[in-house]
Amino acid sequence: MADKQSSNGPDLTHGVPVAALDGGKLLGHVGEREVLLLKVADEIFAIDAHCSHYHGPLIEGLVQGETVRCPWHHACFDLRSGEAMRAPALSPLSFWQVERRDGHIFVQNKREDQKQAQPAGGQQPARIVIIGGGAAGFAAAEMLRRRQFQGSIVMLSADTAAPVDRPNLSKDYLAGSAPEAWVPLRSDKYYGKMNIDLRLRTEVTSIDSISREAITAGGDKIGYDRLLLATGAEPVRLTIPGADQPHVHTLRSLDDSRAMIAAAAGARRAVVVGASFIGLEVAAALRARDIEVHVVAPDKRPMERVLGAEMGDFIRALHEEHGVFFHLEDTAVAIEGSKVRLKSGSECEADLVVAGIGVRPRLALAEQAGLDLDNGVAVDAYLETSTPGIYAAGDIARWPDPHSGRNIRVEHWVVALRQGQVAALNMLGQQKKFEAVPFFWSQHYDVPINYVGHAEKWDEIVIDGDINAKDCTLHYKSGGRVLATASIYRDLESLEAEVRMERETA
Numbered sequence: 001m002a003d004k005q006s007s008n009g010p011d012l013t014h015g016v017p018v019a020a021l022d023g024g025k026l027l028g029h030v031g032e033r034e035v036l037l038l039k040v041a042d043e044i045f046a047i048d049a050h051c052s053h054y055h056g057p058l059i060e061g062l063v064q065g066e067t068v069r070c071p072w073h074h075a076c077f078d079l080r081s082g083e084a085m086r087a088p089a090l091s092p093l094s095f096w097q098v099e100r101r102d103g104h105i106f107v108q109n110k111r112e113d114q115k116q117a118q119p120a121g122g123q124q125p126a127r128i129v130i131i132g133g134g135a136a137g138f139a140a141a142e143m144l145r146r147r148q149f150q151g152s153i154v155m156l157s158a159d160t161a162a163p164v165d166r167p168n169l170s171k172d173y174l175a176g177s178a179p180e181a182w183v184p185l186r187s188d189k190y191y192g193k194m195n196i197d198l199r200l201r202t203e204v205t206s207i208d209s210i211s212r213e214a215i216t217a218g219g220d221k222i223g224y225d226r227l228l229l230a231t232g233a234e235p236v237r238l239t240i241p242g243a244d245q246p247h248v249h250t251l252r253s254l255d256d257s258r259a260m261i262a263a264a265a266g267a268r269r270a271v272v273v274g275a276s277f278i279g280l281e282v283a284a285a286l287r288a289r290d291i292e293v294h295v296v297a298p299d300k301r302p303m304e305r306v307l308g309a310e311m312g313d314f315i316r317a318l319h320e321e322h323g324v325f326f327h328l329e330d331t332a333v334a335i336e337g338s339k340v341r342l343k344s345g346s347e348c349e350a351d352l353v354v355a356g357i358g359v360r361p362r363l364a365l366a367e368q369a370g371l372d373l374d375n376g377v378a379v380d381a382y383l384e385t386s387t388p389g390i391y392a393a394g395d396i397a398r399w400p401d402p403h404s405g406r407n408i409r410v411e412h413w414v415v416a417l418r419q420g421q422v423a424a425l426n427m428l429g430q431q432k433k434f435e436a437v438p439f440f441w442s443q444h445y446d447v448p449i450n451y452v453g454h455a456e457k458w459d460e461i462v463i464d465g466d467i468n469a470k471d472c473t474l475h476y477k478s479g480g481r482v483l484a485t486a487s488i489y490r491d492l493e494s495l496e497a498e499v500r501m502e503r504e505t506a
Ligand SMILES: Cc1cc2nc3c(=O)[nH]c(=O)nc-3n(C[C@H](O)[C@H](O)[C@H](O)COP(=O)(O)OP(=O)(O)OC[C@H]3O[C@@H](n4cnc5c(N)ncnc54)[C@H](O)[C@@H]3O)c2cc1C
Pocket: 131, 132, 133, 134, 135, 136, 137, 156, 157, 158, 159, 166, 167, 168, 169, 170, 202, 203, 204, 205, 230, 231, 232, 233, 251, 252, 253, 278, 362, 365, 393, 394, 395, 396, 410, 411, 412, 413, 414, 416, 417, 439, 440, 441, 442, 443
């Protein structure tokens, strides 16, 4: 994202009256940088006005004690140090010195004394191996170095690219509105600078938990003192006749997204099989490329199982407004060249077919290593598996969620990052429980849907506002208790719901 910010609000170097901050927040600028003043108790903080993740406007966020949470994707920053305390933001915010004089507040000098994150104490392992170069694996490596871990970090990834912003692959990047330069989580140079031994195109085929070695397809044996398994999930592939043709795609990696962009360049019509989040985000991205899109799915409504009937109807209508054709309560039974045959007997023409029919956690390694499985890799509250010294995080991990009181596994970007971070701290001996309330977002055209909590089932949905007006909050309740909250353009309420859920089980 661009670093340069347009000037907005008063010039804080010239001072603003103390009373201007009566509301607790004020947006101003120092030179070309937008700076946010926040008043907490009697103290005033001056920080970057935008989140270091996607540039979300922190003035619309939630101040909680000496932290501020971003309204867009719930990152959280320490106001005193600027540290990104919670993913998805990973980089700190800049912060400025504040001076009070003659009833005015002046902000002039950027502070360069960014407090280093506290080093992890205790005896540290010599070598940490991370299997997986995705969200959880990257966040773990970044946190290990942030906590000044001095030992060796080896990151083994089957991907051809260094860790990427995976959510972007079905959104702006696929739609053509974000350049590829925005996709890597860090530049290639970062790994050398941080002394992270990132080995791409390296598939681990087994783990020997007795000799403590990860063994690659090439036969290399890499010893570890602590191991993080973060192998993520893989798309479920279509098995119908014709699904092995080159114009049939799935989407997980940067290579997949690039291949789809190349195919879209010459395509006029596409069929998306499955009305999943990813399937529908792909539909929106292809519409942005002016491709005719048909979505085929067995469901009565898109996303009803996760978001309920009312939101499902809204999502369908939203996509229809953008020209998507739905073939619901139907399935694809065969792909014959450019014809996709449906069970109902109808058929759709497609130069491009995308299967968005869900993902499966990649468990083969965990299974081979003899780790306890439970529709995922079973981990304790510290994200440690049944084999001491081996941790698991991200899409593969099933953990005891203190909020729902159940063991759950989710496929959310923010959860994977945060689990990677907590696993890193625990590999350094910190004994930190993973207690974050799950959060995910999905983006369809200009409509973001934010979701906090976890509700596999509910007995009531309480709707506040108007879904069709894109101004609503939906509370998914069971036995009178809110298990999850979905919202559209009610970001503050989403943050408040998150805080309430955290408190309920605190
Ligand atoms: C297109 C797309 C869009 C998404 N959008 C959103 C969104 O908007 N919001 C949201 O909350 N979530 C979203 N998600 C889900 C989110 O990206 C995942 O939950 C998250 O990436 C999981 O992180 P992970 O680290 O567990 O796995 P991944 O990020 O998938 O990383 C797994 C890594 O493990 C490697 N690997 C696997 N097996 C091996 C092996 N044997 N040896 C070596 N390496 C191996 C892979 O190569 C990969 O590098 C999206 C996912 C996709 C695919």
